[in-house]
Amino acid sequence: xxxxxxxxxxxxxxxxxxxxxxxxxxxxxxxxxxxxxxxxxxxxxxxxxxxxx
Numbered sequence: 001x002x003x004x005x006x007x008x009x010x011x012x013x014x015x016x017x018x019x020x021x022x023x024x025x026x027x028x029x030x031x032x033x034x035x036x037x038x039x040x041x042x043x044x045x046x047x048x049x050x051x052x053x
Contacts, residue, residue, distance in 0.1 A: 018035045018038050018039050018040070018042075018043060019035060019038050020035050020036065020037065020038040021034065022034070022035050022052060022053075023035075023052070023053040024043055024050035024053065025052075025053050026046065026050055026051075027048070027051060028045065028046040028048060029045065029046060031045055032053070033045075
């Protein structure tokens with residue numbers, strides 16, 4: 001099972017919106033995530049930001 005390891009903002013000065021329904025991909029383990037509740041910040045897995053598909 002793959003778990004998102006952190007949700008964090010980038011240095012507090014850059015905010016990336018995570019849009020509801022968008023799909024994100026982890027290049028390290030291949031996990032895919034779908035955002036069910038949007039918000040600010042980034043989604044990370046293995047300490048690296050996920051890529052929007």
